[in-house]
Structures are given as C-alpha cells and as structure tokens.
Amino acid sequence: MEATVNTQTEEENVWGGGNQPLGASYGKMMMWFFIVSDALTFSGFLVAYGFSRYKFIDSWPIADEVFTHFPFLHGVEAPMYYVALMTFILIFSSVTMVLAVDAGHQMKQKKVAWYMLFTIIGGLVFVGSQAWEWATFIRGDYGAVELRSGRILQFVDAQTGKRIALDEFAQPIEDERVVHLERNGVWYQSGEGLPSYTVNEIKAGFMANENVVGRAEKLNEDGEKIMLSREETAERLESAVHVVEGANLVRNEYGNRLFADFFFFITGFHGFHVFSGVVINVIIFFNVILGTYDRRKNYEMVEKVGLYWHFVDLVWVFVFTFFYLV
Amino acid sequence: MAHAHESNTKRIWIVFGILSVVTIVEVILGIIKPESLMASVLGMKILNWIFIILTIVKAYYIAWSFMHLEGERGSFKWSIVLPLLILIPYLAFILLVEGNYIYDVYSESFVSWDF
Numbered sequence: 385m386e387a388t389v390n391t392q393t394e395e396e397n398v399w400g401g402g403n404q405p406l407g408a409s410y411g412k413m414m415m416w417f418f419i420v421s422d423a424l425t426f427s428g429f430l431v432a433y434g435f436s437r438y439k440f441i442d443s444w445p446i447a448d449e450v451f452t453h454f455p456f457l458h459g460v461e462a463p464m465y466y467v468a469l470m471t472f473i474l475i476f477s478s479v480t481m482v483l484a485v486d487a488g489h490q491m492k493q494k495k496v497a498w499y500m501l502f503t504i505i506g507g508l509v510f511v512g513s514q515a516w517e518w519a520t521f522i523r524g525d526y527g528a529v530e531l532r533s534g535r536i537l538q539f540v541d542a543q544t545g546k547r548i549a550l551d552e553f554a555q556p557i558e559d560e561r562v563v564h565l566e567r568n569g570v571w572y573q574s575g576e577g578l579p580s581y582t583v584n585e586i587k588a589g590f591m592a593n594e595n596v597v598g599r600a601e602k603l604n605e606d607g608e609k610i611m612l613s614r615e616e617t618a619e620r621l622e623s624a625v626h627v628v629e630g631a632n633l634v635r636n637e638y639g640n641r642l643f644a645d646f647f648f649f650i651t652g653f654h655g656f657h658v659f660s661g662v663v664i665n666v667i668i669f670f671n672v673i674l675g676t677y678d679r680r681k682n683y684e685m686v687e688k689v690g691l692y693w694h695f696v697d698l699v700w701v702f703v704f705t706f707f708y709l710v
Numbered sequence: 711m712a713h714a715h716e717s718n719t720k721r722i723w724i725v726f727g728i729l730s731v732v733t734i735v736e737v738i739l740g741i742i743k744p745e746s747l748m749a750s751v752l753g754m755k756i757l758n759w760i761f762i763i764l765t766i767v768k769a770y771y772i773a774w775s776f777m778h779l780e781g782e783r784g785s786f787k788w789s790i791v792l793p794l795l796i797l798i799p800y801l802a803f804i805l806l807v808e809g810n811y812i813y814d815v816y817s818e819s820f821v822s823w824d825f
Contacts, residue, residue, distance in 0.1 A: 405785075406782075406783055406785055406786035406789070407782065407783035407786060408782060408783070408786055413786070417790075419790075423794055424793075424794070424797060424798070427794075427797075427801065427802075428801070431798075431801050431802050431805050431806075432805070434802065434805065434806055434809065435805040435806065435808065435809040437809070438806050438809030438810050438812075438813060439809045439812045439813050439816070440813070441809075441810075442813075442817070448740075463740075463741065464737055464740050464741055465737075468733065468734075468737040472730070472733065475726070475729050475730070478776055479722060479723075479726045479776075481776075482722050482775075482776045483719065483722060485778075486717060486719060486722065490717065690776075690777075691777055694772055694773075694776045694777045695777070697772060697776075698769055698772045698777075701765055701768045701772070702765060702769070704765075705736075705761050705762065705764075705765040708740070709736060709740050709758075709761045710758045710761055710762070
C-alpha cells in the first residue's frame with residue numbers, strides 16, 4: 385500500500401521537489417556518497433601498499449617482528465595483541481554508536497546522549513592507542529645499519545637467531561662527532577641527526593663480538609629473514625653508510641623504506657578520520673544535550689554521523705588485515 | 711519512514727558477538743599460523759585467503775547491520791555497493807599483477823639491486 389502511494393506522489397511532482405526517489409533524505413544520501421568516495425580513496429592507498437609489497441615480495445618487513453609491543457609489558461614479545469585490542473575498542477565504539485542511533489529512533493534523548501558519550505570516549509582511547517603505536521614504531525628497539533644500496537642490515541645472535549640491539553655490541557670510540565648544543569652557539573645549524581652510535585663503532589663492535597652476524601632483508605621460502613655468515617656480514621658492513629634507529633619518512637630499521645612511509649600514511653590518514661569523527665561526534669553530542677533534535681522531532685543527524693563513524697571502523701578492519709595479518 | 715521504529719538492540723548485540731568472534735579467530739590464526747594453511751592457492755597462502763574472506767564478512771556485517779544498508783531501498787543500496795564492488799577488485803587486480811611483474815623484472819634481470 386505504502387509503495388503505491390509513494391509512486392503516485394512521485395508522478396505528481398517529479399520536478400517539483402520534495403520527493404525522495406531513493407527513499408533517503410538528501411543529507412543521508414550525500415553522507416553515503418561521500419563514504420563511497422572516501423572508501424575509494426582508502427582502497428587506492430591500500431592497493432598502492434599491495435603494489436609495493438608485491439614489488440618487493442621477497443624482502444618486505446614481517447609485521448609480527450615489527451609490532452611486538454604492549455603497554456606496561458616491556459620486553460615481552462606480544463605480536464598482534466595490541467592491535468587486536470585497538471580493533472575491539474573501535475568495534476565496541478561502533479556498537480555504542482548504533483545503540484545511540486537506535487535510541488534516537490525512539491526519541492530517548494538521555495539514552496542517545498549517554499551512548500554518544502561512550503562512543504566519543506572509545507574514539508579518544510583509539511586515537512591515543514594509535515599515538516602510542518606510532519611512538520613505539522618511531523623509537524624502534526634494535527637498530528640497524530643502512531647499506532649503500534639503501535638496504536637494511538639487522539644484527540642477530542649467530543647461535544639463537546635472536547635479534548641483537550646495537551647497544552649490546554657496539555664499541556664506543558672517543559673523539560667522534562658530537563651533537564651541536566644550543567649553549568655552544570645560539571644560531572641555527574642544520575645537519576644530519578646523530579644516532580647513538582657511528583658506523584665505525586658498529587664495525588668495531590662487530591669485529592670484537594664473534595657471535596654477532598647480520599641479517600639481510602631477503603626472506604627464505606618459509607617467509608623468514610635469511611641469516612648471513614660472519615664473512616658475508618663483514619663484506620656487507622664495508623658498504624654501510626648510516627646507523628638507523630627507529631623510523632622516519634626517509635629510512636627505518638625494519639627494512640624497506642616504503643614500509644614506514646605506508647605505515648605512517650595509511651594509519652595516519654585513518655587516525656585523522658577517527659579524530660575528525662570524534663570532533664563531529666562531540667558537536668552532535670552537544671546538540672543532543674541541548675535538545676536540538678528533540679525539538680526537531682527526529683534524530684537523523686545522529687544517524688548521519690553514525691554512518692561516518694561506522695565507516696571509520698570499516699576502514700580499520702581492512703587496515704588491520706592488510707597491515708598486520710596478511 | 712513514518713512507521714514507528716521498534717528497538718533493534720538484540721540484533722545489535724548479536725552482530726557485535728559475530729564481529730568479536732571473527733576478530734578473535736583472526737588473531738588466533740595470526741599468532742599460531744598453522745602449518746597446514748601455509749600452502750599456496752591461486753598465488754596466495756590459504757591463511758591469507760582466510761583473512762581476506764573473514765575481513766569481507768566483517769565488512770558485510772558492519773555495512774548491512776550497523777550502517778543499516780539492509781533497510782535501504784534496493785536502488786540506493788546497490789548504487790552504493792556496486793561501484794565499490796566493481797572498482798576495488800579491478801584496481802587491486804591491475805596493480806597487484808603489475809607489482810608482480812616488476813618483481814620478476816628485478817629478480818631476473820642482470821642488474822643487482824642489492825649492491
């Protein structure tokens with residue numbers, strides 16, 4: 385019955401405005417089409433990541449070795465647990481959001497406000513977690529050496545195959561470059577940042593410690609990094625040009641340079657979406673408290689920001705899979 | 711949309727349960743990495759195929775239930791989903807094949823990229 389009535393009104397004033405051929409209001413429809421275009425943007429990024437990864441399929445960093453940290457558990461290898469927790473936080477904030485929309489349909493102002501508040505808190509916790517993840521990624525933990533080819537050489541224990549941090553074997557040499565401090569001159573001087581150790585100190589440490597060998601970027605058939613012999617390592621160390629600690633946009637200790645670039649760009653762009661989602665949620669939250677939608681007699685605005693918020697969750701599901709799992 | 715909305719709370723919690731279970735399964739598989747799933751099918755490990763399928767399952771539940779696509783009119787629903795369903799696999803196919811080709815060029819050429 386309802387459908388027949390609708391068709392009639394549509395036929396009456398097709399060009400007169402006021403009809404909804406797709407059964408959705410203008411605002412909701414535009415939110416959806418924005419989401420479609422944003423989804424294409426994100427898939428562009430993720431596919432570009434896949435492209436670069438296929439290009440260097442036999443030397444790409446292993447995510448399980450990179451993201452091994454969990455807050456307050458220092459030194460414990462906990463791959464994936466932290467991102468899994470972040471995923472849960474975001475999914476749960478999506479649930480409170482959909483509960484807010486549901487309460488809005490029933491015009492329960494108080495309930496909407498509370499659920500919106502929980503959603504905002506969930507979003508803030510997620511952004512905070514991501515900041516922590518970035519900080520850990522940027523700091524790094526073992527350090528590595530970059531060769532003239534731009535490839536990364538990491539160090540492992542020859543017996544156990546466990547990673548060795550630079551400060552466990554490097555031999556400090558006196559009288560090398562020092563950091564320019566402000567008290568030595570107030571004018572600005574630009575120059576390369578100074579890592580904790582120089583290439584020569586690493587080389588000396590390598591010569592002095594028999595059980596240190598290198599590990600190149602290449603993977604074997606089981607997807608593990610190939611360990612080098614003492615001679616091969618010494619040969620590669622000859623062409624070492626940089627000591628790399630942690631990650632920045634130019635080089636990172638984990639391996640291929642593109643890896644950190646994509647990590648910063650994709651998770652950063654997603655984090656920016658979460659942040660803007662929180663801001664929009666806060667605005668709508670205040671409108672709910674002020675009773676704007678109660679007077680308007682519909683809570684469709686909550687539904688629209690809800691769509692955006694779920695989309696952010698949806699994107700994270702894909703980022704989680706392609707960055708951490710696959 | 712004049713009719714009264716009844717509460718969907720029960721369904722919301724069921725979907726949350728499904729999403730949680732799928733995520734837990736993904737994490738467990740990612741940590742154990744069972745040897746039996748390491749075989750390659752269609753150029754990718756079975757494990758990775760499982761991850762991708764589970765991701766699409768999650769995406770389906772988020773879009774259909776949380777974003778309430780299931781309640782929209784068919785024309786609206788498909789004008790949203792179809793472009794994504796066509797364009798994304800298309801782009802992925804082209805770029806991944808191309809990436810694979812460049813990998814072959816790098817590894818089979820006479821130039822060393824690891825000097």
